[in-house]
Amino acid sequence: xxxxxxxxxxxxxxxxxxxxxxxxxxxxxxxxxxxxxxxxxxxxxxxxxxxxxxxxxxxxxxxxxxxxxxxxxxxxxxxxxxxxxxxxxxxxxxxxxxxxxxxxxxxxxxxxxxxxxxxxxxxxxxxxxxxxxxxxxxxxxxxxxxxxxxxxxxxxxxxxxxxxxxxxxxxxxxxxxxxxxxxxxxxxxxxxxxxxxxxxxxxxxxxxxxxxxxxxxxxxxxxxxxxxxxxxxxxxxxxxxxxxxxxxxxxxxxxxxxxxxxxxxxxxxxxxxxxxxxxxxxxxxxxxxxxxxxxxxxxxxxxxxxxxxxxxxxxxxxxxxxxxxxxxxxxxxxxxxxxxxxxxxxx
Amino acid sequence: xxxxxxxxxxxxxxxxxxxxxxxxxxxxxxxxxxxxxxxxxxxxxxxxxxxxxxxxxxxxxxxxxxxxxxxxxxxxxxxxxxxxxxxxxxxxxxxxxxxxxxxxxxxxxxxxxxxxxxxxxxxxxxxxxxxxxxxxxxxxxxxxxxxxxxxxxxxxxxxxxxxxxxxxxxxxxxxxxxxxxxxxxxxxxxxxxxxxxxxxxxxxxxxxxxxxxxxxxxxxxxxxxxxxxxxxxxxxxxxxxxxxxxxxxxxxxxxxxxxxxxxxxxxxxxxxxxxxxxxxxxxxxxxxxxxxxxxxxxxxxxxxxxxxxxxxxxxxxxxxxxxxxxxxxxxxxxxxxxxxxxxxxxxxxxxxxxxxxxxxxxxxxxxxxxx
Numbered sequence: 001x002x003x004x005x006x007x008x009x010x011x012x013x014x015x016x017x018x019x020x021x022x023x024x025x026x027x028x029x030x031x032x033x034x035x036x037x038x039x040x041x042x043x044x045x046x047x048x049x050x051x052x053x054x055x056x057x058x059x060x061x062x063x064x065x066x067x068x069x070x071x072x073x074x075x076x077x078x079x080x081x082x083x084x085x086x087x088x089x090x091x092x093x094x095x096x097x098x099x100x101x102x103x104x105x106x107x108x109x110x111x112x113x114x115x116x117x118x119x120x121x122x123x124x125x126x127x128x129x130x131x132x133x134x135x136x137x138x139x140x141x142x143x144x145x146x147x148x149x150x151x152x153x154x155x156x157x158x159x160x161x162x163x164x165x166x167x168x169x170x171x172x173x174x175x176x177x178x179x180x181x182x183x184x185x186x187x188x189x190x191x192x193x194x195x196x197x198x199x200x201x202x203x204x205x206x207x208x209x210x211x212x213x214x215x216x217x218x219x220x221x222x223x224x225x226x227x228x229x230x231x232x233x234x235x236x237x238x239x240x241x242x243x244x245x246x247x248x249x250x251x252x253x254x255x256x257x258x259x260x261x262x263x264x265x266x267x268x269x270x271x272x273x274x275x276x277x278x279x280x281x282x283x284x285x286x287x288x289x290x291x292x293x294x295x296x297x298x299x300x301x302x303x304x305x306x307x308x309x310x311x312x313x314x315x316x317x318x319x320x321x322x323x324x325x326x327x328x329x330x331x332x333x334x335x336x337x338x339x340x341x342x343x344x345x346x347x
Numbered sequence: 348x349x350x351x352x353x354x355x356x357x358x359x360x361x362x363x364x365x366x367x368x369x370x371x372x373x374x375x376x377x378x379x380x381x382x383x384x385x386x387x388x389x390x391x392x393x394x395x396x397x398x399x400x401x402x403x404x405x406x407x408x409x410x411x412x413x414x415x416x417x418x419x420x421x422x423x424x425x426x427x428x429x430x431x432x433x434x435x436x437x438x439x440x441x442x443x444x445x446x447x448x449x450x451x452x453x454x455x456x457x458x459x460x461x462x463x464x465x466x467x468x469x470x471x472x473x474x475x476x477x478x479x480x481x482x483x484x485x486x487x488x489x490x491x492x493x494x495x496x497x498x499x500x501x502x503x504x505x506x507x508x509x510x511x512x513x514x515x516x517x518x519x520x521x522x523x524x525x526x527x528x529x530x531x532x533x534x535x536x537x538x539x540x541x542x543x544x545x546x547x548x549x550x551x552x553x554x555x556x557x558x559x560x561x562x563x564x565x566x567x568x569x570x571x572x573x574x575x576x577x578x579x580x581x582x583x584x585x586x587x588x589x590x591x592x593x594x595x596x597x598x599x600x601x602x603x604x605x606x607x608x609x610x611x612x613x614x615x616x617x618x619x620x621x622x623x624x625x626x627x628x629x630x631x632x633x634x635x636x637x638x639x640x641x642x643x644x645x646x647x648x649x650x651x652x653x654x655x656x657x658x659x660x661x662x663x664x665x666x667x668x669x670x671x672x673x674x675x676x677x678x679x680x681x682x683x684x685x686x687x688x689x690x691x692x693x694x695x696x697x698x699x700x701x702x703x704x705x706x707x708x709x710x711x712x713x714x715x716x717x718x
Contacts, residue, residue: 043540044511157631158405187404188568188611192627195613214540217570217613220620240617258545259615260570262597263623269552270574272545276510 004031005208006055006093006176011068011078013047013054015061020281024050026232027068029306032176037202037209039219041255042229045277048212051229052178054078055210056095057085072176091121094169098181100161104153110164111149114171121172136167141197159190166197173205180212195222216259220244228252231278231288234306238315246327248310248317250339251289253330257338271338287318294342295321295329357431358529358561359393359416363695364425366408366415370636384635385411387585388425388694393529398555398562400572400593402608403582406632409565412582413531416563417451418442430528447477450522454534456514460506466492466517467502473524491520494557496550512543516550523554531563536571548574569608573597581605584635584643586694587662590670599678601671604644642674650675654700661693663701676702 013025025047032038042048053059055070055077070077077088089095097103105113114136115129124132130149137145140163153161162182169177179198183191199222202209213219219226219240226243228236228251236249247253254273275292284290286301293300297320304318319326332338367382385408393399403409414420416427418434426435429445437445450473453459460469470491471484479487489499495516506514515535522530532551536544552575555562566572572579576593581604589602600606607628614620630647633639639646645655654674662670665679666686672693676684687701 043542159631189404189607189628190631192611192613192625193629196627215613216541216615220615220617221613244615244617254542256615258542260574261614261616262570262573262609262612263614263616263619266573266594270545270548272549273542274546276512276543277540 004033005072007031007069007071008051008055009069009071011051011054011070012066013050013059014065016063016065017281019279022280023232023283024280025054027306028229028232028234029068030227030234030237032208032210034175034208035202035206037199037211037222037224039211039213039223039226040229041213041216041219041226043214043277045231045280046229047232047280048229049180052095052180052210052212055178056089056093057082058095087121090117090169090174091172092174093176093178094172094174096162096165096169096177096179096182098184100158100165100185101153103165104161104168106153109150109152110156114164114168117168118171132171133167136171137164139201140164140167140170141193142167159186159193162186162190162194163197166194166201170201170205174207176208176210177201178210178212181214182211183218184213184215191218198222216255228255231283232280233288233318234316235289235319236317237306238317242310242315246310246315247330247337248315248323248326249289249319250293250295250321250326250330253337254292254339257332257336271332271341273339274342287320292342294340295325356395357392358395358429359563360426360428361392361416362390362426362428364389364412364415364427365423366411366420367423381636384408384585384638386415386422387638388696389582389585389587390425390692390694391580391587391590393561393563395528395561396555396559397577398564398575400576400579401563401565401582402567402569402572402579404567404608404632406584406635407582408585408635409567409582410533413451413533413563413565417449417531418445447525448527449529449531450525450527451531451533452515452518452522452535455538456511456518457506457538459518460514462506465503465505469506469517470521470524473521477525487524488520491523494523494554495520496546510543511539512546515539515547519547519550519554523558526558527560529561529563531565533565534567535564537567544571551575568612569596569605570612581608584632584638586643586672587670587692588644588672590662592668595667595669599669601665601669601676601678602644602673603648603650603675603677605671606677607647642672650677658698658700659694659696661697661699661701662690663687664690672697674700674702675704 009029011025011028014021014023028051040048050059066078111133114133118124118129133149134145142148142160142163183194223240225239227234230251236252247256257271258273273292278284278288286303290296290300299320304320306316306318308316309323330337332340364386365388366386367384369379370381371377372380401409415422422435426433434445467488470488474484474487492499497516536547564572564575579591579593579596580587581589583604588604600609610625628647633646641657642655642660645651660672660674662672664670665683670690684702689701
């Protein structure tokens with residue numbers, strides 16, 4: 001791979017809470033190159049959003065502790081000053097948030113919100129900034145952009161608001177776009193439109209996209225590479241085809257097995273992963289997935305490192321089983337990847 | 348209308364149900380200026396023991412419809428019969444015995460449990476309201492907790508001590524408390540993580556077998572309902588577009604809207620996803636205050652022609668028992684079109700004309716690897 005645009009190493013984030021120290025992100029490392037779409041997949045509490053938000057300095061607070069680095073153009077974002085981050089945010093790295101209903105200012109016209117962001121980074125006269133906003137709104141597919149620029153957020157539907165969020169994120173031509181569950185709040189037909197839009201924007205601008213999602217369907221549709229997170233750690237990382245056709249971690253098998261598919265005959269019963277994800281304030285020792293894993297053995301009480309176990313070197317995972325064991329154990333039915341149920345685990 | 352004997356296995360009968368929300372305006376004279384056509388002439392039956400999936404995007408009226416069936420809202424027009432008894436305009440007193448038999452599980456497991464009550468109080472409340480003796484309640488609650496896969500010792504905990512999936516189990520236990528016949532599940536797994544969704548769906552499946560329950564399963568997309576439904580109804584802008592035996596809807600969607608819904612679901616299989624031809628439907632659902640003329644889907648439909656803009660299509664019944672309201676159906680043969688009949692559940696205002704052709708020149712958006 002050429003020089004990565006953004007390189008995250010050993011990122012750790014913890015928060016002091018009443019219940020004790022919550023280790024939300026525990027040693028996350030990844031690279032992302034220009035024009036690449038990296039999907040960060042995980043369930044609630046896996047640390048995927050905290051990782052993404054930390055890159056923008058959005059998790060900074062008196063109770064938060066950070067370590068590790070995130071190198072962007074030779075500069076570490078984790079230790080950068082707040083003032084410096086102000087310049088980076090929006091201009092170099094921009095974010096699309098999950099909930100378009102609550103992430104726009106309800107009492108300000110959408111055009112004015114985007115103009116404000118542009119003028120925070122560039123000395124552009126009002127008329128020109130407005131002209132750019134109209135262009136942006138057209139680019140993200142808002143019809144009659146010249147009229148709609150003076151609308152308030154409540155005058156838009158959810159899908160249209162998410163387009164406004166994307167226009168806002170793109171307003172200063174960022175090099176990295178972080179999208180945190182950008183389509184989760186939307187209907188499927190609108191989701192398809194938005195994903196198509198993100199893909200074509202990547203093609204036009206060459207921006208790198210970090211897509212945080214829980215939906216493996218969305219991942220299969222749009223990502224180039226995938227990182228699967230569980231309880232604060234990346235448990236598996238590889239190309240799209242690695243993750244879907246040669247998954248190495250039992251948690252990934254469980255995720256792949258429990259999604260409902262509309263293109264295959266329906267199984268008599270949906271394979272579920274038994275049990276619940278651990279509390280981040282009290283995680284099991286060793287492999288965090290151990291209590292829910294049917295393939296657990298003695299070695300699992302030691303933390304497995306994230307390393308390449310499969311030939312090729314680009315596909316990393318955190319599981320002690322041998323590659324041969326994994327390839328034979330992950331099939332619940334011939335040709336079908338899933339996780340066996342674990343005997344004696346709570347439902 | 349008075350109570351009739353329960354006709355052959357029909358637990359719930361809905362006829363030409365309409366629910367319009369008035370929009371009022373005026374300073375001195377309060378007058379109705381328009382109305383939101385949330386549910387617009389919907390007819391269907393629920394057969395004892397079956398699961399009907401009700402699918403549609405936000406704003407299509409699926410939640411309003413399910414609330415009207417539960418009589419949490421009063422219908423504007425049409426009838427709802429539960430076990431042969433007309434409950435369309437029944438008052439509080441008349442509804443009390445009926446409500447025992449119809450329960451609901453809500454979408455948001457965080458908002459639907461009172462945060463200040465213990466689990467025993469939450470699950471025990473319906474029992475108390477319906478006059479169960481005090482000393483029997485605790486045992487019954489323990490029994491219910493066990494049924495939904497929670498530890499009976501959790502009885503005295505508060506909702507915040509549980510995860511989303513566990514809370515949804517509590518919601519299910521509460522719905523089961525009175526041994527209902529019908530449970531309306533309003534997006535019961537939409538707020539949960541995928542691995543937990545599968546657990547809840549499997550639980551609902553087991554409970555249905557054990558207690559012979561009838562489910563109305565409301566959902567916003569077609570992926571989850573497939574695993575629970577015997578039949579699926581697709582709704583758009585207050586109307587039924589298609590009603591089909593569950594499996595057939597996925598292999599042979601007849602209405603282009605269903606095709607679009609299916610095509611829009613990304614398949615978690617990158618190679619399959621790349622191979623499949625996908626038509627992304629443009630636009631958004633129109634405003635239900637002023638729905639389009641003719642077929643309500645025509646402004647977004649790739650197959651729309653003149654007739655679609657002027658005449659509302661009736662629900663045509665195809666030989667397999669599959670209903671679809673479309674002038675230019677997909678995935679049907681010439682023979683099937685000739686054999687189609689106008690179904691008696693068609694809305695009042697629609698045309699009589701049945702489809703003549705299937706426009707097979709247009710490629711099918713929904714046939715995603717489904718042959």
